[in-house]
Structures are given as C-alpha cells and as structure tokens.
Amino acid sequence: xxxxxxxxxxxxxxxxxxLMQKQNNVQPSVIVIGSGISGLAAARNLSEASFKVIxxxxxxxxxxxxxxxxxxxxxxxxxxxxxxxVSDENPLAPIIRRLGLTLYRTSGDDSILYDHDLESYGLFDxxxxxxxxxxxxxxxxxxxRILEETEKIRDETTNDMSVLQGISIVLERNPELRLQxxxxxxxxxxxxxxxxWFAVDANLISLKCWDQDECLSGGHGLMVQGYEPVIxxxxxxxxxxxxxxxxxxx
Ligand SMILES: Cc1cc2nc3c(=O)[nH]c(=O)nc-3n(C[C@H](O)[C@H](O)[C@H](O)COP(=O)(O)OP(=O)(O)OC[C@H]3O[C@@H](n4cnc5c(N)ncnc54)[C@H](O)[C@@H]3O)c2cc1C
Numbered sequence: 300x301x302x303x304x305x306x307x308x309x310x311x312x313x314x315x316x317x318l319m320q321k322q323n324n325v326q327p328s329v330i331v332i333g334s335g336i337s338g339l340a341a342a343r344n345l346s347e348a349s350f351k352v353i354x355x356x357x358x359x360x361x362x363x364x365x366x367x368x369x370x371x372x373x374x375x376x377x378x379x380x381x382x383x384x385v386s387d388e389n390p391l392a393p394i395i396r397r398l399g400l401t402l403y404r405t406s407g408d409d410s411i412l413y414d415h416d417l418e419s420y421g422l423f424d425x426x427x428x429x430x431x432x433x434x435x436x437x438x439x440x441x442x443x444r445i446l447e448e449t450e451k452i453r454d455e456t457t458n459d460m461s462v463l464q465g466i467s468i469v470l471e472r473n474p475e476l477r478l479q480x481x482x483x484x485x486x487x488x489x490x491x492x493x494x495x496w497f498a499v500d501a502n503l504i505s506l507k508c509w510d511q512d513e514c515l516s517g518g519h520g521l522m523v524q525g526y527e528p529v530i531x532x533x534x535x536x537x538x539x540x541x542x543x544x545x546x547x548x549x
Contacts, residue, residue: 326351332545335363336379339533340390346537354537357544361534364498367525374525378498381405382522384515394532402520422488430485438478438485445469445476453506462493462509463501 327350331342334356342352360366364378382391385402395402422430449465470477478486490501497504522529 328353330355332548333357333363334361334534334539334541336365336530336533338363339530339537342537342539343533352537354539355543355545356539356541359541361539361541362527362530365526365530367527369525369527374523374527376522376525379526380522382520384517385520386515386517389515389517391529394529398528398532400528401523403523404518404520422485424481424484430481434482435485438482439489441476441478441482442486442489448473448476449506459505459507461502462504462506465506466490466501 329342329345329350329352331338331345331352331354334342334354338354338356339361342354346352362378366377368375368377382389382395382402385404386392421432422435424430445466448469449462452460452465452468493504494501497509
C-alpha cells in the first residue's frame with residue numbers, strides 16, 4: 300500500500316477496502332508475515348474485508364507455536380494445547396463450536412490433570428537430591444519480587460528492553476535480592492519456566508509487553524482433538540507461501 304488515504308471513523312466492515320479500491324482503482328493488497336494464529340487471524344479478517352492477502356511463512360508448515368503432532372496416532376500438541384477462556388467472548392468459540400471440537404475442562408475442582416502448583420511435582424538437583432519444597436516456594440516469592448521491581452525499570456523509560464536486562468538492572472540496584480548457591484539454581488529454573496511459556500530466551504522477552512495479556516472468563520479447556528483443526532479452519536483458502544522467510548521490510 301503506497302498511497303496515504305484518510306478514512307472517516309466508524310466505517311462498516313469491508314468499507315476501507317472498498318474506498319481504497321475506488322480511489323486506486325485496484326484491489327488493495329496486504330502481505331502478512333507469519334502464519335501463526337495471529338498472522339492467520341489478521342489475514343482471515345483482511346481477506347473477509349476484501350483485501351488481497353498473501354501470507355509469507357518462513358517454515359514449511361503453518362501454525363507457528365501451535366502445532367499438533369499426529370505421529371503417535373493421537374493428537375499431541377507441541378505448543379498451545381489449552382483454550383484459555385472457555386466462553387462466548389473467546390474469538391475462537393464459533394470455530395470450536397462449528398467444528399464440534401471437545402474441550403476437557405482442567406480448571407476447577409473436577410480437574411484430574413496436573414496443575415502448576417508445586418505440590419504436584421518436585422525439583423531435584425544435579426545429583427538427584429530433592430530440593431526442599433520450602434526453598435522452591437521462597438525462591439518463587441523472591442522471583443516475584445524481582446519481577447515487581449522490573450516494573451519500576453520499565454516505568455522509567457519509554458524504550459523497551461528485554462526481561463533479562465530488566466532483571467540484571469534490578470539485581471544491580473538491589474543486592475539483597477541476589478541469591479546464592481542452590482537458591483540461585485532454583486531462580487534459574489523459574490527463569491527457564493518463564494522462557495518456556497514464551498518459547499524464547501529471556502533476552503528476547505519484551506519487558507514492556509510480557510505481562511500485558513488479559514485472561515478471558517470461563518476457565519481453561521484442553522483441546523482434546525488438538526489445536527490443528529482450528530488453525531486449518533482459519534487458514535482455509537488463504538494464499539499462504541510456505542518456506543518464504545522475510546528478511547527485509549522496505
Ligand atoms: C510450549 C507452548 C505451550 C503453549 N501453551 C499454550 C496454551 O495451552 N494455550 C494458549 O493459549 N497459548 C499457549 N501457548 C502460547 C501460544 O502458542 C502463542 O501465544 C501463540 O501460538 C502465538 O501465536 P503468534 O501467531 O502470535 O506467534 P507464532 O505462533 O510464533 O507465529 C509466528 C509465525 O511467524 C513466522 N515467522 C517468524 N519470522 C518470520 C519471518 N521473518 N518471515 C516469515 N515468517 C516468519 C514463524 O515461523 C511463525 O510461524 C504456548 C506456547 C508454547 C511454546
């Protein structure tokens with residue numbers, strides 16, 4: 300899109316595309332980078348608003364951090380596997396309902412699956428000795444305090460930095476928050492757990508954005524048939540070019 304156009308507020312769906320078409324006499328086109336669920340959802344919406352959309356995906360498959368492996372003969376989600384917010388306000392609800400996908404509710408008292416509480420699993424040191432759960436809890440509290448301190452750092456600056464940088468600054472300024480020995484090791488585990496949530500190293504997690512998500516109501520449900528059907532539905536009939544890594548945006 301190389302021409303700047305201003306639009307009146309509150310245009311109905313498809314009106315922007317129609318306006319651009321009228322002014323340029325061509326169907327407006329958009330390139331979406333990445334076929335993760337965000338890229339696919341953007342591409343789907345733009346396509347429904349009459350834009351010509353091409354999705355460029357660097358991998359040889361769609362879905363990004365949503366990927367269901369069927370090689371065991373049953374669906375195993377390698378990335379996202381829960382629908383957080385089992386409610387009508389969830390934008391995925393209509394798709395899940397239309398496809399008749401089963402959700403196994405894991406929130407509430409009826410859950411038989413493991414939860415992220417420290418009673419359901421133990422931490423062990425490199426020699427196989429169980430780390431006292433109390434130490435794990437204490438370090439968890441310390442990690443929480445460190446993260447709270449990083450909020451001050453991000454309020455001080457308009458520029459973003461990584462969570463790792465934020466933590467380094469906090470530890471520099473607050474030597475009392477530094478941990479030693481086994482407590483330090485456990486702290487590394489908490490950091491690794493955070494990295495696992497985001498599937499990137501802490502030096503790539505945005506300090507400004509990492510905790511800006513909003514949880515929908517309705518609790519959590521495991522996608523019994525895997526997430527893949529949802530991804531396939533959003534991606535249906537979109538022009539997606541796999542193995543196309545974008546290296547430059549001019
Ligand atoms: C192990 C794990 C478990 C999770 N569990 C859950 C869960 O249970 N429930 C939940 O809601 N969320 C969960 N999440 C988070 C969820 O998977 C992600 O928030 C979501 O999939 C991110 O989607 P996205 O489209 O924003 O990014 P991604 O899925 O990362 O998509 C980005 C896409 O862009 C492509 N790309 C990147 N750079 C380029 C480039 N230069 N050119 C072309 N293509 C490019 C990538 O290959 C990728 O396909 C989990 C994540 C992980 C890793």
